[in-house]
Amino acid sequence: ESTKTEELRELSDEERKTIVTSHTFANFVDTSSKIVERALHETYDFMKDYTIGAEV
Amino acid sequence: TMSDVDETIKRLSTRKGVEGIVILNDEGLTIRSTLDADLTKKYATYVYPLVGKSRTSVSEIDPENELTFLRIRTKKHELMISPDKEYTMIVVQNHHE
Numbered sequence A: 001e002s003t004k005t006e007e008l009r010e011l012s013d014e015e016r017k018t019i020v021t022s023h024t025f026a027n028f029v030d031t032s033s034k035i036v037e038r039a040l041h042e043t044y045d046f047m048k049d050y051t052i053g054a055e056v
Numbered sequence B: 001t002m003s004d005v006d007e008t009i010k011r012l013s014t015r016k017g018v019e020g021i022v023i024l025n026d027e028g029l030t031i032r033s034t035l036d037a038d039l040t041k042k043y044a045t046y047v048y049p050l051v052g053k054s055r056t057s058v059s060e061i062d063p064e065n066e067l068t069f070l071r072i073r074t075k076k077h078e079l080m081i082s083p084d085k086e087y088t089m090i091v092v093q094n095h096h097e
Helices: A013-020 A023-041 B002-013 B037-046 B048-061
Strands: B018-025 B030-033 B070-073 B077-083 B087-094
Touching: A013 B030, A023 B002, A023 B077, A023 B087, B002 B018, B002 B030, B018 B037, B030 B037, B037 B048, B048 B070, B048 B077
Parallel strands: none
Antiparallel strands: B018 B030, B018 B087, B070 B077, B077 B087
16 A cells, blocks of 8 residues: 555565575576676776866 | 574675764654764655656656666765565665765
8 A cells, every 4th residue: 555655665684685585596696796897997088188068 | 504694794885984874664654774874864755766666667768668776966965766566675885085
């Protein structure tokens, strides 16, 4: 009966534990972290010396 | 195992420039976060909707395409967002030296 406009509920510790110990979650964290690690390695700041939309 | 997951999160959080990692479920609720509660809630509230919107936009433009990754660059940070059917990982990186 609660409306969607109410604040997001929170997961209980038990719900979190169920998720965190699941295989699908472990695979997701493993794969995503590898992808993110590659993205983190890119250090070239393509915006350097240019700012679009920010204050002059 | 849970410890593998937490170890991976911990290792990722020590990477240069990484300020935080937030992992959400398919409702945008927080499963794990390395940020404080207030900041975590902000990311869940304001970044999570962008994922669904991006996903829809991509498939509306071309039904055979799909969102694979989302990067949002700001003055201070870069958000790296890895979306999945069930989970979303948000990594906040400070991209300055």
